[in-house]
Amino acid sequence: MNVHSKIQLTEAETELIRAFVERSARLPGNAQTVMTRDSAIEAIKAAGLPTRKVEAWHYTDLRRLLSAVPAYDPEVPVDDAEPLIAGSPVAAVANGMTARAPNVDGVSFSTFFARLSEEDSIAVPERGDDTVGLINIAFVSGGWGVEIADGVELAAPLELQNLHGGGQVHVRFPVTVGNQAKATIIERQTGQGEALVSSISDVEIGEGAELTWIIVQEQPDDTTHLGQFAARLAKDAKLTLFIMNAGGKLVRQEVRVAVVGEGGDFQMRCINLLAGDNHTDVTMVLDHAAPDAGSVEIVRNVVTGRAEGAFQGQIRVAQAAQKTDARMACNTLLLSDEGGFSTKPELEIFADDVACGHGATVTEIDSDHLFYLMSRGIGEHEARRLLVKAFLAEVIEDLDDEALVEVLEAKLDAWFAEHG
Amino acid sequence: MSSTDQLRELANRDYKYGFVTDIDMESLPIGLNEDVVRALSAKKNEPEWMTEFRLKAYRHWLTMEEPTWPNVHYEPVDYQSISYYSAPKSDKDRPKSLDEVDPKLLETYAKLGIPLTEQKMLAGVAVDAVFDSVSVATTFREKLGELGVIFCPFSEAVREHPDLVKKYMGSVVPYADNFFAALNSAVFSDGSFVYIPEGVRCPMELSTYFRINAANTGQFERTLIVADKGSYVSYLEGCTAPMRDENQLHAAIVEIVALEDAEVKYSTIQNWYPGDKDGKGGIYNFVTKRGLCKEARSRISWTQVETGSAITWKYPSCILKGDESVGEFYSVALTSGRQQADTGTKMVHIGKNTRSTIISKGISALHGQNSYRGLVRVQAGAENARNFTQCDSMLIGEECGAHTFPYIDVRNPTARVEHEATTSKIGEDQLFYCLQRGIEMEDAVSMIVNGFCKEVFRELPMEFAVEARKLLSVSLEGSVG
Numbered sequence: 001m002n003v004h005s006k007i008q009l010t011e012a013e014t015e016l017i018r019a020f021v022e023r024s025a026r027l028p029g030n031a032q033t034v035m036t037r038d039s040a041i042e043a044i045k046a047a048g049l050p051t052r053k054v055e056a057w058h059y060t061d062l063r064r065l066l067s068a069v070p071a072y073d074p075e076v077p078v079d080d081a082e083p084l085i086a087g088s089p090v091a092a093v094a095n096g097m098t099a100r101a102p103n104v105d106g107v108s109f110s111t112f113f114a115r116l117s118e119e120d121s122i123a124v125p126e127r128g129d130d131t132v133g134l135i136n137i138a139f140v141s142g143g144w145g146v147e148i149a150d151g152v153e154l155a156a157p158l159e160l161q162n163l164h165g166g167g168q169v170h171v172r173f174p175v176t177v178g179n180q181a182k183a184t185i186i187e188r189q190t191g192q193g194e195a196l197v198s199s200i201s202d203v204e205i206g207e208g209a210e211l212t213w214i215i216v217q218e219q220p221d222d223t224t225h226l227g228q229f230a231a232r233l234a235k236d237a238k239l240t241l242f243i244m245n246a247g248g249k250l251v252r253q254e255v256r257v258a259v260v261g262e263g264g265d266f267q268m269r270c271i272n273l274l275a276g277d278n279h280t281d282v283t284m285v286l287d288h289a290a291p292d293a294g295s296v297e298i299v300r301n302v303v304t305g306r307a308e309g310a311f312q313g314q315i316r317v318a319q320a321a322q323k324t325d326a327r328m329a330c331n332t333l334l335l336s337d338e339g340g341f342s343t344k345p346e347l348e349i350f351a352d353d354v355a356c357g358h359g360a361t362v363t364e365i366d367s368d369h370l371f372y373l374m375s376r377g378i379g380e381h382e383a384r385r386l387l388v389k390a391f392l393a394e395v396i397e398d399l400d401d402e403a404l405v406e407v408l409e410a411k412l413d414a415w416f417a418e419h420g
Numbered sequence: 421m422s423s424t425d426q427l428r429e430l431a432n433r434d435y436k437y438g439f440v441t442d443i444d445m446e447s448l449p450i451g452l453n454e455d456v457v458r459a460l461s462a463k464k465n466e467p468e469w470m471t472e473f474r475l476k477a478y479r480h481w482l483t484m485e486e487p488t489w490p491n492v493h494y495e496p497v498d499y500q501s502i503s504y505y506s507a508p509k510s511d512k513d514r515p516k517s518l519d520e521v522d523p524k525l526l527e528t529y530a531k532l533g534i535p536l537t538e539q540k541m542l543a544g545v546a547v548d549a550v551f552d553s554v555s556v557a558t559t560f561r562e563k564l565g566e567l568g569v570i571f572c573p574f575s576e577a578v579r580e581h582p583d584l585v586k587k588y589m590g591s592v593v594p595y596a597d598n599f600f601a602a603l604n605s606a607v608f609s610d611g612s613f614v615y616i617p618e619g620v621r622c623p624m625e626l627s628t629y630f631r632i633n634a635a636n637t638g639q640f641e642r643t644l645i646v647a648d649k650g651s652y653v654s655y656l657e658g659c660t661a662p663m664r665d666e667n668q669l670h671a672a673i674v675e676i677v678a679l680e681d682a683e684v685k686y687s688t689i690q691n692w693y694p695g696d697k698d699g700k701g702g703i704y705n706f707v708t709k710r711g712l713c714k715e716a717r718s719r720i721s722w723t724q725v726e727t728g729s730a731i732t733w734k735y736p737s738c739i740l741k742g743d744e745s746v747g748e749f750y751s752v753a754l755t756s757g758r759q760q761a762d763t764g765t766k767m768v769h770i771g772k773n774t775r776s777t778i779i780s781k782g783i784s785a786l787h788g789q790n791s792y793r794g795l796v797r798v799q800a801g802a803e804n805a806r807n808f809t810q811c812d813s814m815l816i817g818e819e820c821g822a823h824t825f826p827y828i829d830v831r832n833p834t835a836r837v838e839h840e841a842t843t844s845k846i847g848e849d850q851l852f853y854c855l856q857r858g859i860e861m862e863d864a865v866s867m868i869v870n871g872f873c874k875e876v877f878r879e880l881p882m883e884f885a886v887e888a889r890k891l892l893s894v895s896l897e898g899s900v901g
Contacts, residue, residue, distance in 0.1 A: 055489070058827075319818065319819070332830070334830060334832070334833040334835070335833060336833060337800070337832070337833060338800075339833070340829065340830060340831040341829075341830055342827070342828060342829040342830070343826075343827075343828045343839075344825065344826065344827050344828070345824075345826060345839070345841070346823070346824060346825050346826075347813075347822070347823060347824045347841060347843055348821070348823045349813070349815065349821060349822045349823065349843050350820075350821045351815075351818070352815035352816065352817060352818050352820065352845050353845050354815075354843065354844070354845070355842075355843070355844050356842065356843040356844075357840065357841060357842040357843070358824075358839075358840070358841050359838075359839060359840040359841070360826070360828055360837070360838070360839040360840075361836075361837060361838050361839070362798075362828060362830040362835060362836075362837040363835065363836040363837065364833040364834055364835075
């Protein structure tokens, strides 16, 4: 393969480019932004969507898997979604356009549309393999900017909703959490009808701040969801990221976390529920750039039907990041003959005084455990459900917010009721 | 003296095996084209089918690009500036016995400690010594011959056992497999051929010492081991190379075929010249090693101790095709100075109830960069496949790096795949414990590192294990703090 050769564009690539030609004039942004958008689409035109040969896309051949790009339709109706925790404030985006924002003390909201028109707020991605970034930059139309002032503690979780009624949705949530602030933010990704969704959350976490970020992805089963969560942690900042993937046809959730301040702490818990023909890929890159920081990532996957899943986790420890303690685990229950799961836990370590480890397992339900329950009179189906639930609930229970744990466990039960 | 100083001092040691033997060499002109491939084949009196195989591989090689995915960095190799053949001149009248062998050659072997003469029985090892490209002398042939074991230079096997070679050569590593395999298939110089007949347990450990000698001569070994039903063989490969300023390319192929109930144990100690402390010179070691557990209950075990070479690119793998077949990989890879290694294994589970174990120990010191890259794949039909992988890295010094890239693909729900990896520094408390008991720093480190590698060393045949331990201590000299 010669990288310089002109490629033959696929149908989806052609449609993506055509969609850009049709929409670009109506997309927000100053002259600089227009140029940035152009160069993003040019990059896709030149190299095509990534294939397995691009290491970051090793398990998700986007070129092959993205078969169709639905047309943008701003008029299609969008259903409201109740917040996960009743009564919590909601900032919503519908069909890619900002819909409504709440009033919360110490928190200011700005529409991304306005930001784009006023300043140069998007840049071409530094990495050539950041296809989610490229697609989003080309098409992004809205989203909420959120600023939490220094020292503010949110009483209730703030919910960011990205809702759609089908078509194309490209949004961004730039979020700043001030020094010593404390917040829980829920990112909801859902809608009705076939869609191509790209959503980027870009989070700056100030010194000593504590942020819990929950991503609940429940896209319809014909939707392509390209998500990216990026965060930078300042000194002594703490980030707990929880991801639940329970929908979509083709799902790619990227996590890019950089611990740039000393003593930072990153916790990630991720649950991937795969059914039918779903393809879900969670790709995480964690940069430990500062000393005395810690991180733990636990990923649990359940695969049924003909679903395919992948987890790529890369921990990079820079030479300056001495005394880093980083742990990563990925456990998969493979419950069907036709499903598959791939993991690639990578460590790249350039500092010598560190403790890093990762573990990965793939297996089916332990027959001893099943036997134990069945010998106590629990039917096989119920016993299996219990074991799978226990396997997942363990991860959810790491969250120390009871209301959240309850809601997420209810989501698990709902998924089982449909697919279990 | 601070630990860093100690490290530096130890790093300044010279390469112990850096000597060059002056023997007349007969080389082909530098460069590679179809004529060179033909000339190479003609020089070795190869049959037509072999020449065709080489040409096919060469033509395919032209269409391929050198892989860039490994986590190693080096100056590009100019494949047209390499001589693809060199053999000791006395090739035409091969020595009938050791007395006829060039004494200088014997001297070299003596320095390497190869028990080719009186020490033959002592070590209990039959040596097919590859000196640059052509096998010069083979020992223990008669004894092995009685059992029907074939252990001979590859070129001889091509002439005398064409059916076996035709049947198995390229069956595990096809010529189009990868860039370096294609290159090797086109220009391979010589190597070893082993055939163990049905039900035979090879009474001695078969051993080949490779030694790269002539300047600018790429070494393109090709080894083929076939273990017929119910047979057993343990094969040892050890390497040292003289000091050179130019990077030397080594692109070998090792193919192993294990039939029903057969077991092959392949052990390697690789200690080629790693380059000087600035990374100048040193061997590029780009090797394709793969074993096929072709039939039921066959077993292939790779054990490697990699302490040499400037660049290592090597993934001894097992294709577990037969039901209940077993693959094992035990590895110690040490990178010190400016060495870079990207090594690991692939275990491909195809048959039912197949099992594999991977134990990899990576040690990085000074500026060394060590990567473990592994693949465990469980195909849909591999019911009850089991894999256990453990890859541990140890970092000694602040400027080295340890990397792990394990790929795990599971397509069968009855599979059980476990992977664990750790990276840590050499334990301060362990060091302290040793030091306060009067053990020198260097010995303490050597002890701790040997302990770290124990799981791998115990898989090595005894003589090799002793050598491996020594090699590790020598290689670590100057890297410890």
